[in-house]
Amino acid sequence: MAATAPAVAVAVAAMGLAASSAAASPAAGVPTATAAPQLGGACTAADLGTRHPYIKNTEVSPTITHFKGWYVTEGTTGNHTVVTSTETVITVSVDLSGGLDASFAVATLEAASAKLGLNVKIEASSTSSESNTVAWSFDQPGYYGVYKGTKKVTGTYGSLNCKRSQQSDGSWVLKWGEGPGAGSFTTYTTLEEGAVRCQDTVPAGSIMAKAQSLLDCGSPAAKSERPAGAVAPTVQQQEQQHAREQDRLAQPAAPAGSAPAGQPTASISGTPAGQPAATGSGARAALDCQTQVYKIAVPGKPLSWGAPVLASDGVRLRPSTIFSAHLDHWRLCNVTESNGVIEATLWNWGNGGCATIAAPNAATERAVLMTVACAEDDLQRFFIYRDVPGSSKIGVQNKYTGSMMGHDRYADGEFVRQYSSGRQDGTGTYSLDAV
Numbered sequence: 001m002a003a004t005a006p007a008v009a010v011a012v013a014a015m016g017l018a019a020s021s022a023a024a025s026p027a028a029g030v031p032t033a034t035a036a037p038q039l040g041g042a043c044t045a046a047d048l049g050t051r052h053p054y055i056k057n058t059e060v061s062p063t064i065t066h067f068k069g070w071y072v073t074e075g076t077t078g079n080h081t082v083v084t085s086t087e088t089v090i091t092v093s094v095d096l097s098g099g100l101d102a103s104f105a106v107a108t109l110e111a112a113s114a115k116l117g118l119n120v121k122i123e124a125s126s127t128s129s130e131s132n133t134v135a136w137s138f139d140q141p142g143y144y145g146v147y148k149g150t151k152k153v154t155g156t157y158g159s160l161n162c163k164r165s166q167q168s169d170g171s172w173v174l175k176w177g178e179g180p181g182a183g184s185f186t187t188y189t190t191l192e193e194g195a196v197r198c199q200d201t202v203p204a205g206s207i208m209a210k211a212q213s214l215l216d217c218g219s220p221a222a223k224s225e226r227p228a229g230a231v232a233p234t235v236q237q238q239e240q241q242h243a244r245e246q247d248r249l250a251q252p253a254a255p256a257g258s259a260p261a262g263q264p265t266a267s268i269s270g271t272p273a274g275q276p277a278a279t280g281s282g283a284r285a286a287l288d289c290q291t292q293v294y295k296i297a298v299p300g301k302p303l304s305w306g307a308p309v310l311a312s313d314g315v316r317l318r319p320s321t322i323f324s325a326h327l328d329h330w331r332l333c334n335v336t337e338s339n340g341v342i343e344a345t346l347w348n349w350g351n352g353g354c355a356t357i358a359a360p361n362a363a364t365e366r367a368v369l370m371t372v373a374c375a376e377d378d379l380q381r382f383f384i385y386r387d388v389p390g391s392s393k394i395g396v397q398n399k400y401t402g403s404m405m406g407h408d409r410y411a412d413g414e415f416v417r418q419y420s421s422g423r424q425d426g427t428g429t430y431s432l433d434a435v
Contacts, residue, residue: 303410
């Protein structure tokens, strides 16, 4: 790449904003979910089974990923290929259950992009951890910083869930409220490369300005006469590099099966921020269950959640018949309530197990809802979001994973699964019908 001015930076990798997935067509008679929900905004019963991120705060900081000090003397101007050293590796991550193949993680980064008005990386990726070459045409002699860089975007997010809220006049309405689960994210914008001198005037806060600051322009090395080529790092640069290496060594080891350094990878944390870890205990818990028995049914239709007979099977949509053997009957146990949202363990009368997402699948989008021996375990705890009084419609969310329960299609034998953002076509809204 040739440049006529030394301070010009060239964008080398256009990374466009990934388009949001088109919303599925709503089922007949089901209201369409709000496209961009806002905290305190109105929602409908179809939104009870959905979940959306909202961005609490963001920070954008120019970051140099690769850098090398370089002398160009009289008679050595023209094309140079400079091998730069790694300064910073940025990995796209959202610290919630589910990787960047999960819809909630993608929606979080899309919301950050929209809030900032920047095109950011939305798929799993990282900047290179290896040395990188920059080919540049220098038309003036001088002391240059040859660099690759980007804008690092970090921030925190919260979760919006549709839940009922009582008005000052005693009436009830459905509103988007802050639900459980929050965390942080990291991504980056388009990569650029370039070369900049100490004497060049560059925009404040730009990637070029960040590269220029690494030159240590007041040092003797910057002012000395010396042959063309690579510049030995100054004491300050050596100290900065040492600090970066210490930070890297202080990081926890990557889990087994993670991608090697420099290869795209998603940061996946098994526990959403602020949520306690599952115990994994197989001991049966002493449950305090309500006497009322319920069916968790598809509103207005005969199929409801049916627990499996075999432990290896999952919860499926089943019709209620004389042969159901109470597998379609559920009790709410160890119930607590906060801000109108019920938290409970779902105990099945038919097989004596409790509904759960299996621990190995906790971070998996569309993992099947199972039943196991009851234990003190947040994988067996669920938040229940209710419609206004008089309606039995609910949305169900796993406490540990943060995902909403739903199903792909309405059919006998269809699994009930977890979806990080819920089912946007309304199929994650159920009815809690007293038996």
